[in-house]
Amino acid sequence: MGLITFLSDFGYRDHYVAAVKARLLGLVPAVPVLDLTHAIEPYNVPHAVHVLGAVFADFPAGTVHLIGVDDHGGARRGWVAASWRGHYFVAADNGILTLLTDARPDDVVRLPTPAEWPASPTRDVLAPAAAHLAQGHSLTDLGPLGTELNPLVNRQLRLQDHRITGHVVHVDHYGNLVTNITRTAIEAVGHGRACTVHFARESVRGFAPHFQAVDPGDVACVYNGQGALCIGVNQGHASELLGLHFDSQVDVRFAVNE
Structure with a gap:
Protein backbone atom coordinates (compact mmCIF):
# COMPACT_ATOMS: atom_id res chain seq x y z
CA MET A 1 0.00 0.00 0.00
CA THR A 147 1.81 15.02 -23.86
CA GLU A 148 0.24 18.46 -23.64
CA LEU A 149 0.30 20.41 -20.40
CA ASN A 150 -0.51 24.04 -19.72
CA PRO A 151 2.66 25.61 -21.15
CA LEU A 152 3.99 27.83 -18.36
CA VAL A 153 7.75 28.42 -18.42
CA ASN A 154 10.11 28.79 -15.47
CA ARG A 155 12.22 31.92 -15.18
CA GLN A 156 15.58 31.11 -16.77
CA LEU A 157 18.99 32.18 -15.47
CA ARG A 158 21.04 34.49 -17.63
CA LEU A 159 24.64 33.31 -17.58
CA GLN A 160 27.54 35.48 -18.71
CA ASP A 161 31.31 35.16 -18.26
CA HIS A 162 31.41 37.33 -15.16
CA ARG A 163 27.77 37.52 -14.07
CA ILE A 164 24.65 35.48 -13.32
CA THR A 165 21.24 37.15 -13.34
CA GLY A 166 18.34 35.43 -11.59
CA HIS A 167 15.19 36.23 -9.66
CA VAL A 168 13.47 35.68 -6.34
CA VAL A 169 11.18 32.67 -6.72
CA HIS A 170 9.88 32.45 -3.15
CA VAL A 171 9.63 34.43 0.08
CA ASP A 172 9.48 32.04 3.03
CA HIS A 173 7.70 32.36 6.39
CA TYR A 174 10.67 34.22 7.89
CA GLY A 175 10.94 36.67 5.02
CA ASN A 176 14.01 35.00 3.55
CA LEU A 177 14.34 35.35 -0.22
CA VAL A 178 14.88 32.14 -2.19
CA THR A 179 16.28 32.65 -5.69
CA ASN A 180 16.56 30.46 -8.76
CA ILE A 181 20.35 30.91 -8.74
CA THR A 182 21.96 27.61 -7.76
CA ARG A 183 25.27 26.68 -6.23
CA THR A 184 25.89 24.58 -9.35
CA ALA A 185 25.50 27.62 -11.62
CA ILE A 186 27.72 29.78 -9.41
CA GLU A 187 30.46 27.17 -9.34
CA ALA A 188 30.21 26.59 -13.11
CA VAL A 189 30.52 30.29 -13.98
CA GLY A 190 32.73 31.40 -11.12
CA HIS A 191 35.46 28.75 -11.26
CA GLY A 192 36.40 29.59 -7.68
CA ARG A 193 36.51 33.38 -8.19
CA ALA A 194 35.35 35.76 -5.47
CA CYS A 195 31.82 37.04 -6.03
CA THR A 196 29.41 39.68 -4.82
CA VAL A 197 25.63 39.27 -4.70
CA HIS A 198 23.74 42.42 -5.80
CA PHE A 199 20.05 43.12 -5.13
CA ALA A 200 18.07 46.35 -4.93
CA ARG A 201 20.71 48.89 -3.79
CA GLU A 202 22.56 46.40 -1.61
CA SER A 203 25.42 44.00 -2.15
CA VAL A 204 26.97 41.20 -0.09
CA ARG A 205 30.38 39.70 -0.63
CA GLY A 206 30.53 35.93 -0.61
CA PHE A 207 28.41 33.45 1.34
CA ALA A 208 27.82 32.65 4.99
CA PRO A 209 27.29 29.12 6.34
CA HIS A 210 23.94 30.23 7.84
CA PHE A 211 22.04 33.43 8.59
CA GLN A 212 23.10 33.45 12.25
CA ALA A 213 26.75 33.76 11.19
CA VAL A 214 26.26 37.53 10.85
CA ASP A 215 25.18 40.03 13.49
CA PRO A 216 21.44 40.54 14.16
CA GLY A 217 20.05 42.92 11.56
CA ASP A 218 22.79 42.20 9.02
CA VAL A 219 22.20 40.68 5.59
CA ALA A 220 23.67 37.30 4.64
CA CYS A 221 23.66 35.14 1.54
CA VAL A 222 23.53 31.38 2.06
CA TYR A 223 22.70 28.19 0.19
CA ASN A 224 19.59 26.32 1.33
CA GLY A 225 19.16 22.55 1.47
CA GLN A 226 18.29 22.43 -2.23
CA GLY A 227 21.44 24.36 -3.19
CA ALA A 228 19.61 27.60 -4.01
CA LEU A 229 21.04 31.03 -3.21
CA CYS A 230 19.01 32.66 -0.42
CA ILE A 231 19.16 36.19 0.98
CA GLY A 232 18.15 36.80 4.57
CA VAL A 233 18.48 39.19 7.51
CA ASN A 234 19.51 37.66 10.81
CA GLN A 235 16.44 38.00 13.06
CA GLY A 236 14.75 40.22 10.49
CA HIS A 237 12.29 40.01 7.58
CA ALA A 238 14.48 40.41 4.49
CA SER A 239 11.61 40.91 2.05
CA GLU A 240 10.21 43.88 4.00
CA LEU A 241 13.56 45.36 4.99
CA LEU A 242 15.15 45.11 1.55
CA GLY A 243 12.04 45.78 -0.51
CA LEU A 244 12.44 42.55 -2.49
CA HIS A 245 9.59 40.26 -3.46
CA PHE A 246 8.70 37.47 -5.86
CA ASP A 247 10.41 38.02 -9.24
CA SER A 248 12.83 40.71 -7.94
CA GLN A 249 16.14 40.58 -9.80
CA VAL A 250 19.31 39.28 -8.13
CA ASP A 251 22.79 39.36 -9.70
CA VAL A 252 25.95 37.46 -8.79
CA ARG A 253 29.03 39.24 -10.13
CA PHE A 254 32.45 37.65 -10.24
CA ALA A 255 35.89 39.18 -10.01
CA VAL A 256 37.49 39.68 -13.39
CA ASN A 257 40.91 38.02 -13.43
CA GLU A 258 43.34 40.02 -15.52
Missing part, protein backbone atom coordinates in the same frame (compact mmCIF):
# COMPACT_ATOMS: atom_id res chain seq x y z
CA GLY A 2 1.30 3.45 -0.91
CA LEU A 3 1.48 6.91 0.61
CA ILE A 4 -0.35 10.11 -0.32
CA THR A 5 0.91 13.61 0.40
CA PHE A 6 -1.55 16.50 0.33
CA LEU A 7 -0.69 20.09 -0.58
CA SER A 8 -3.32 22.80 -0.98
CA ASP A 9 -4.23 26.47 -0.79
CA PHE A 10 -7.29 25.64 1.35
CA GLY A 11 -6.00 27.19 4.58
CA TYR A 12 -6.76 25.97 8.08
CA ARG A 13 -9.95 27.85 8.96
CA ASP A 14 -12.52 25.93 6.93
CA HIS A 15 -13.65 22.35 6.37
CA TYR A 16 -12.09 21.95 2.92
CA VAL A 17 -9.05 19.93 3.97
CA ALA A 18 -11.17 17.67 6.18
CA ALA A 19 -13.61 17.04 3.32
CA VAL A 20 -10.82 15.79 1.04
CA LYS A 21 -9.31 13.62 3.76
CA ALA A 22 -12.72 12.17 4.56
CA ARG A 23 -13.07 11.20 0.90
CA LEU A 24 -9.65 9.54 0.93
CA LEU A 25 -10.48 7.73 4.15
CA GLY A 26 -13.56 6.30 2.51
CA LEU A 27 -11.66 5.22 -0.61
CA VAL A 28 -8.37 3.95 0.84
CA PRO A 29 -8.66 3.73 4.63
CA ALA A 30 -5.31 1.94 5.01
CA VAL A 31 -3.27 4.49 3.03
CA PRO A 32 -1.55 7.16 5.14
CA VAL A 33 -2.14 10.78 4.07
CA LEU A 34 0.59 13.23 5.04
CA ASP A 35 -0.10 16.98 4.93
CA LEU A 36 2.69 19.03 3.36
CA THR A 37 0.99 22.38 3.98
CA HIS A 38 -2.39 23.96 3.36
CA ALA A 39 -1.02 27.49 3.65
CA ILE A 40 -0.08 27.95 0.00
CA GLU A 41 -1.13 31.46 -0.99
CA PRO A 42 -4.50 31.21 -2.79
CA TYR A 43 -4.06 30.41 -6.50
CA ASN A 44 -0.28 30.90 -6.20
CA VAL A 45 1.11 28.27 -8.56
CA PRO A 46 4.80 29.27 -8.16
CA HIS A 47 4.49 29.01 -4.36
CA ALA A 48 3.09 25.50 -4.70
CA VAL A 49 5.83 24.51 -7.14
CA HIS A 50 8.52 25.77 -4.78
CA VAL A 51 7.19 23.89 -1.75
CA LEU A 52 6.53 20.65 -3.60
CA GLY A 53 9.81 20.79 -5.49
CA ALA A 54 11.74 21.24 -2.26
CA VAL A 55 10.40 18.12 -0.58
CA PHE A 56 8.74 15.55 -2.85
CA ALA A 57 11.94 13.62 -3.61
CA ASP A 58 12.47 12.98 0.11
CA PHE A 59 9.47 10.64 0.06
CA PRO A 60 9.70 7.01 -1.05
CA ALA A 61 9.42 6.18 -4.73
CA GLY A 62 5.81 5.54 -5.69
CA THR A 63 4.43 8.25 -3.38
CA VAL A 64 1.33 10.01 -4.76
CA HIS A 65 1.28 13.81 -4.41
CA LEU A 66 -2.22 15.26 -4.32
CA ILE A 67 -2.11 18.97 -5.23
CA GLY A 68 -5.19 21.01 -4.39
CA VAL A 69 -3.92 24.43 -5.47
CA ASP A 70 -6.00 26.58 -7.81
CA ASP A 71 -7.99 23.40 -8.43
CA HIS A 72 -10.73 25.27 -10.27
CA GLY A 73 -7.97 26.38 -12.62
CA GLY A 74 -8.84 23.25 -14.53
CA ALA A 75 -11.95 25.00 -15.83
CA ARG A 76 -10.31 25.50 -19.21
CA ARG A 77 -7.89 22.57 -19.38
CA GLY A 78 -9.17 19.97 -16.93
CA TRP A 79 -7.20 17.83 -14.48
CA VAL A 80 -4.24 15.53 -14.99
CA ALA A 81 -2.19 12.80 -13.38
CA ALA A 82 1.50 12.37 -14.15
CA SER A 83 4.51 10.29 -13.24
CA TRP A 84 7.96 11.84 -12.84
CA ARG A 85 11.17 10.68 -11.20
CA GLY A 86 9.43 7.69 -9.66
CA HIS A 87 6.57 9.68 -8.11
CA TYR A 88 2.95 10.36 -9.06
CA PHE A 89 1.24 13.76 -9.12
CA VAL A 90 -2.42 14.69 -9.53
CA ALA A 91 -3.40 18.32 -10.06
CA ALA A 92 -5.36 20.79 -12.12
CA ASP A 93 -3.69 21.47 -15.46
CA ASN A 94 -2.89 25.04 -14.41
CA GLY A 95 0.86 25.01 -14.95
CA ILE A 96 1.95 23.39 -11.69
CA LEU A 97 3.18 20.18 -13.28
CA THR A 98 4.76 22.00 -16.21
CA LEU A 99 6.82 24.19 -13.88
CA LEU A 100 7.66 21.35 -11.51
CA THR A 101 8.95 19.04 -14.25
CA ASP A 102 10.21 21.71 -16.69
CA ALA A 103 7.53 20.37 -19.05
CA ARG A 104 9.16 16.92 -19.09
CA PRO A 105 7.09 14.50 -17.00
CA ASP A 106 7.59 10.82 -17.79
CA ASP A 107 3.91 10.16 -18.51
CA VAL A 108 0.74 12.25 -18.37
CA VAL A 109 -2.91 11.25 -18.52
CA ARG A 110 -5.90 13.56 -18.68
CA LEU A 111 -8.53 12.73 -16.08
CA PRO A 112 -12.15 12.41 -17.25
CA THR A 113 -14.18 15.57 -16.80
CA PRO A 114 -17.36 14.92 -14.78
CA ALA A 115 -20.67 15.54 -16.53
CA GLU A 116 -21.55 18.01 -13.77
CA TRP A 117 -18.97 20.55 -12.64
CA PRO A 118 -17.50 19.30 -9.32
CA ALA A 119 -18.11 21.35 -6.19
CA SER A 120 -14.58 20.54 -5.08
CA PRO A 121 -12.31 19.28 -7.87
CA THR A 122 -9.69 18.16 -5.36
CA ARG A 123 -12.23 16.09 -3.43
CA ASP A 124 -14.30 14.86 -6.37
CA VAL A 125 -11.75 14.41 -9.19
CA LEU A 126 -8.19 14.44 -7.84
CA ALA A 127 -8.65 12.48 -4.60
CA PRO A 128 -10.14 9.40 -6.34
CA ALA A 129 -7.26 9.47 -8.86
CA ALA A 130 -4.73 9.69 -6.02
CA ALA A 131 -6.43 6.79 -4.22
CA HIS A 132 -6.30 4.70 -7.39
CA LEU A 133 -2.57 5.26 -7.81
CA ALA A 134 -1.83 4.72 -4.11
CA GLN A 135 -3.31 1.23 -4.42
CA GLY A 136 -0.69 0.39 -7.03
CA HIS A 137 -2.94 0.64 -10.06
CA SER A 138 -1.72 1.88 -13.41
CA LEU A 139 -1.64 5.50 -14.47
CA THR A 140 -3.18 4.56 -17.81
CA ASP A 141 -6.26 3.16 -16.04
CA LEU A 142 -7.18 6.78 -15.34
CA GLY A 143 -7.18 7.99 -18.92
CA PRO A 144 -5.31 8.03 -22.22
CA LEU A 145 -1.65 8.99 -22.31
CA GLY A 146 -0.98 12.49 -23.60
